[in-house]
Amino acid sequence: MSTPTSKLTEAALQVKIGSYTRHIFLCVGESCCSKEQGEAAWTTLKNDLKEKNLSLSDGPSACYRTKTGCLRICMQGPILVVYPEGNWYANMTADRIPEFVDRQIVKGEAVEEWIFARNPLSQND
Secondary structure, three states, X not given: OOXXXXXXXXXXXXXXXXXXXXXXXXXXXXXXXXHXXXXXXXXXXXXXXXXXXXXXXXXXXXXXXXXXXXXXXXXXXXXXXXXXXXXXXXXXXXOOHHHHHHHHHHOOOOOHHHEEEEOOOOOOO
């Protein structure tokens, strides 16, 4: 019989937690964008990452994605933040997502003109 901990560990392994180099959070809350804008951006992000084999992957650009209802910046959304870089992006509509994925995730270059704040995470070695 499996324990709750082993079930959690198994679930984490299935989605390859521990293999990612980046984590993308996309706010689709209706305080910063319309429901349609948020869902379109999420669908585009999800599909683009899957098509480029970046989601559920363990390569050098592998990333995890999370849809959230609020990142507490309730304007000019959808708002997106990517870690560990800590780049906060505004107006991340579906039409911007492919360029973001190509530049920030695949090439590792920030899309400077869309960033409004930074909060990089440091690595404790």
